[in-house]
Amino acid sequence: MLNVHLVPHTHDDVGWLKTVDQYFYGSRNDIQHAGVQYILDSVIPELLRDPIKRFIYVEIAFFARWWREQDAAMKENVKQLVNEGRLEFVLGGWCMNDEASTHYNAMIDQHTLGFSFLQEEFGACARPRVGWQIDPFGHSREQASMFAQFGFDGLFFGRLDYQDKDTRVKQNNMEFVWRGSPKNLGKTSELFTGVLYNHYVPPPGFCFDELCNDEPIMDDERMHDVNIQSRVQDFIKIVKDQAQHFHSNNIMMTMGSDFQYSNAHTWYKNLDKLIKYVNQQQSNGSDINVLYSTPSCYLYNLNHLNQVWNSTKDDFFPYASRENTFWSGYFSSRAALKGYARKSNNFLQVCKQLDVLADLRREGNFALENLRVFKEALGVVQHHDAISGTEKQHVANDYAQRLAVGAERCQLVTNAAFEKLLPKGSDKAPQQVYCPLTNISYCDFTEHQKQFMMTVYNPLGHIITDFVRIPVSGGPYRVVDPKGLNVTAQLVQVTNETKRIPERKKSIATNELVFMVEIPPLGYSTYFIVETNNMDEATSQSSKIVSLPRDQSELPLYIDNDEYLVNLDNINANTLGLSNKRKNISIPLNQAIWWYEAFGGNCSKGEFQASGAYALRTKGERHRLQDDTSVYLTMGELVQEAHMNFGPEATQVIRLYKDMPFVEVEWTVGPINIKDKLGKEYITLYDTQSMTTGDLFYTDANGREILERQRDHRNTWNFNNTEHVAGNYYPVNSRIFIQDKTQNQQLTVLTDRSEGGSSLESGSLELLVHRRLLYDDHFGVGEPLNETGADGQGLIVRGKHLMILDTIKDSPALHRSLALKSYMAPSISFSELTMTPEQAMSKYNTQWSALKKPLPANVHMLTLEQWTDTPKIQPIEIPQILIRFEHIYEKDEDTVLSQSAVVDLTDFTTFKIVTMVELTLGANLPLAELNRLPWAYIPDTKEESLTKEKLLNTAIPRSQSIISLQPMQIRTFIATLDKMH
Known part of the structure; x- marks a missing residue:
């Protein structure tokens, strides 16, 4: 028999067109008719009525909320359904996470959160065994590896490049073994994977949800509109058409779609009839057997056929839905939210660690409850219409608010931890204050204090040396380290470009106080900052400002430290000279901020596809912002900076910190001008002009393994690229690099958030950092990606890249450790200082570690x-x-x-x-x-x-x-x- 596995399911986005709350309760149906609570209210009684029926559920963020509202009797009924395998949890994460913009740490955490809920409430029978990534817009090899390590037996997804799918359908290669880590983890990372034939919707003509317009099955012979014979024949034809593209005598059909089954009776009544009448045809010689099923049941049947399957070790990026339509824009959409999510994950790890290390379990459930709020907020934000940037603006605002609330709850935990760890005796530790806007030189606490303490916690198991930048309004300052020694500091002026950012309008900071800190592994160091009028006491030095262009005899046109030299001789042509002094490697570098004009259109077909929240489509070549870049230098003992102003829409700072083995590039883009009626895609360009790298470049997968990319090429089909830029863009979660193997050179750029990136010419890298668009790309969100800031103008976004020029052999040691340090950065908090530093050191443990020795470097x-x-x-x-x-x-x-x-x-x-x-x-x-x-x-x-x-x-x-x-x-x-x- 040809077994047709019907899988009743609903796909419930954890926020998209409506917020999470609006989706759950069914409010704002003027936006989208959807109410998740009613889906579960409707499905469960149908399952309880008939032991033959099945249903799968995915998004635990919704299910957990529904579960908490149920009475004891309902909970017992649901547990029975789970134990019988008739209500099956697949995937099991807090959400169905995006795979392009997510970091592996957050991906593991959000699944662990969902798994732990299922384990706690239902036990072993609820353990998910199947990955179900039916809606994300492209698929990561690292995700497949994780699913295998979760213990999943297989994965099913819905979206892949239309050319890839056409090829797979013709070759009957819709199911295969995905080798998630062939080089490193081997079989432990291998996962059976299937591409769903009908995306994740029912086959054409057979959607029986109350929101669908397909004909129900009418089988009363006394009626004039009986259609049972035609419906059965139509379904049998669909079954045979699908079956010819699969290897086994089992095929799976998804019976459901977005937010369906709010009236489950309409679905199940028609499916009952479909199963009955199709199976009756067996008496006439039909070999088709239709049954209610689940993905794990389908997998079990496939596995017992003992077939040998094809395999792949590629990922599935970028995803294209038709010609000219590559969904690579969302790799960079809502850059501010992407950065906020990365920093929030960083802080959550800090909070969880301090909870354990300070033994806050003795305080009851205080810490666990506060951490739960933050975990759930961050879990929701991993959703494929959240961190992806493909949601409506009011939904993006809701995600950000959830992170902010979670961070505030997390601060209660860290404060409680420091109250236990800081005091030497019975003295109470001062309250810790956090400043989340130091990236725009704003901290209300430090700007209004004459003296204060700063505690820096290191969540890594290695000793960390790093530079901090504290917004201040006075000076000079004396900085004292945990041992009472004076620390050299540098005052760097807050730039006019920073002062114009509307979100810092309340700031009175005129400088940033810069100095180096050293933090023990899995521990903290406390520093003391005291404003003083006594120049003999002060350890801070002012920076020297040098404007360019100017008489070259005044000062050489470069910045440098022990590791790097950045030559600025030809800066007005956007060309730098970049030298790794220790390795004696030098290259010319066209490094600047450029932009593409975004393509506008009505999206009626591929050639009219507009660039939007999902899709990236550029019009023409990239544009320089202006020919004459204004530049000035900030020179000092600890940091040297080249400030570059490309006009009113973009600036950047190239920094060299003392003894640091990288070049920091801080970019600031916005407000993007749309008065010219042009949507714009802003990139940072790193064009070496000397390295010969061919058509190969390398990107990371969710922050872990490195994948080789080849321009205008796909390994599994003959790729016809209709978009030179968008078709060659890939997710960059933490790093991208190019290699010149002849000269033994590698240029690596590390990011502080997920961005789209590529190498569009030999020797060149680019990263898409900010977008402002005027057209919707017609994939459902219904509004253009047009973010605004506090002043109603276009949003200003600021981020950082770390640039490394090194030999190919030595590069991994640097980019691995720097990427780790970036996503698990030290956490800084401030507190009042009402005594001298020396007195404070007698009362507080100013340096502490939870480790006797650092963890191994790897x-x-x-x-x-x-x-x-x-x-x-x-x-x-x-x-x-x-x-x-x-x-x-x-x-x-x-x-x-x-x-x-x-x-x-x-x-x-x-x-x-x-x-x-x-x-x-x-x-x-x-x-x-x-x-x-x-x-x-x-x-x-x-x-x-x-x-x-x-x-x-x-x-x-x-x-x-x-x-x-x-x-x-x-x-x-x-x-x-x-x-x-």
Whole structure:
């Protein structure tokens, strides 16, 4: 028989056209008719009425909210449905996350949040076994690797490039084994993957939702409009058409779509009839058998056929839905929200760590409840219409507000932690104050204090040296380190370009106080800043401002430190000279901010496709902002800066900090002028003019592994590129680089948020940093991407790139460690200082670490948090933590750092581990109990063989305090602590 698996489902966006709350309650139906609570209210009784029916549910952010409103009787009924496998949770994350703009840390966290809810409320039967990424706009190989490490048996998705899908349909290659980490993790990262034939909607003509217009099945012979015979024949034809493109005698059909099943009875009544009458045709020789099913049931049937499948190790970016229509614009849409999400994830990790290290569990559920608010907010923002930037403006505002509320709740946790960690005796620690707008030189607290304390917490397991920039209104200052030693500081003027940013209109800061801090691993350092009139006491020095152009005899036209020299001789032609002094490498560099005109159109067909929140489409060549760039230098002992003004819409600062092995490029774009009726796509350009890199370049996948990209090429089909720019843009989550193998040179650019990027010519890189558009691209959002700021003008966005010029061999060690330091940056807080620094040092622990020694340089502690969401196997008073360690290098990247690593858990000073259980990556199953479905596949290159890949040794060494890690491996543990420690 040809088994047709009907999968009743609903796709419930966690915010898009309406906010999360509006979608759940069904408000603002003038925007979109959708109410998630009514879907679940309607589906559950239908399932309870008939043991044959099935339903899958995905978005735990909605389900958890619905669940919390149910009475005990309903909860028991739902548990029964889950235990019977008739209500199946697939994917299981807090949301269906985007795959292009998300960072792996946040992706793992949001799935862990959903998994823990399911585990807590339903136990083992609710554990998701299938990835269900049916709506994201392109798919990441790293996501596939994560799903395999979660213990999933397979993945299904809906969107892939139209040329790719056409090829796969013709070649009957819609299902395959996706090798998520072929170089590093092998079989542990392999995942059976299927492309849904009908996207994720019902087959044409067979949508039975009350919002659909398809004909119901009318089967009463006494009626004149009986259509059962034609409907059955139409369905059988659809089944046969689909089946010819798949290898097995099983096919799957998605019966549902966006926010459907608010009246589940209409769906199930018609599906019952469809199943009945199609299956009756078996008595006439039909081989078609239709049944209610789920994705895991479908997978189980495929697996037992013992077939050998094709394989791939590519990702699925960028996604194109037709000619001229590449969905690569959302890689950069809403750049401010993307940056805010990255910083919020950073702060959440800090809060979770401090909760454990300060042992706040003794304070009850105070910390857990506050952290829950932030976790859920950040989980929602990972949604594929959130961090992607493809939502309506009022929804984007709601996401940002949720992050802000979550951060405030998180600050309560960090304050409670520092109240325990800072005091030496009974003295109460001062309240910590956070300044989230220091990126625009604004901190109300430091601007109005004559003296204050600054506590810098380091969430990394390595010693960190970094430079801080504190907005101040006075001076000079004395800066004192945790040991009472004076610290050299530099006062850098707040620029006129910064002062014009409307969100800082209340600021009175005239300078930023810059100095270096050193922070122990997984610990903090406290510094003291005191304004003084005594120049002999002051440790701060003013910067010297030098304008350009000017008489070259006054001062050389360059900035430099021990690592780099940036020559500005030819700056008016936007050309720099970039030199790595230690490696004796020099290149000319056309580095500036440029823009593309965005294509406008009515989107009626591909040639009229407009650039919008989803799609990127440029018109003509890129444009220079102006020919004469005004430049001035800020010179000092700690930082040297070249300030470049490209006109009223864009500025940048190139910085060299003392002893730092990178060049910082801070870009500021906006307000983008649209009075000329042109939408604009702003890029930063890094054109070496000397490196020969051909058509190859490299980007990261969600912050982890590096993928090779080839311009105007796809590995799996003959690619016809209709858009030179958009068709070659890829997600850049943390870095992009080019290599000149003849000269042994690599130019790497690291980002502080996800952006779209490419190499459109040999020796060149570009990153799309800000967008303001006048047309909607007609993919549902219904409004152009036209963000405005506090003054009603176009939004001003500021971000940073770190540029590294090095040899190919030595580059990975730098870009790996700098990317880690960027996304897990030190957390800075301030507090009042009502005494001298010397007196404060006698009352407070000014430097502290939770580690006896740093972690190995190739190891990162990815997760440290309280863990009470597991089933109540043990009394809650027995403390448990969730802890993850990862190897941050790939194989063969570095002769030393790519070797295996060992972590000794006895190096922690604040807790003692009694027992430890290793879990799958999502922390919802002991690794020893994992038994995934095996899949045989044909390697996608002749040089590889099936026997080559071996499972990683994930066993815990005999001593539970020692953990070994292989390249790119993440290991997850639940550790039970000594409750008396």
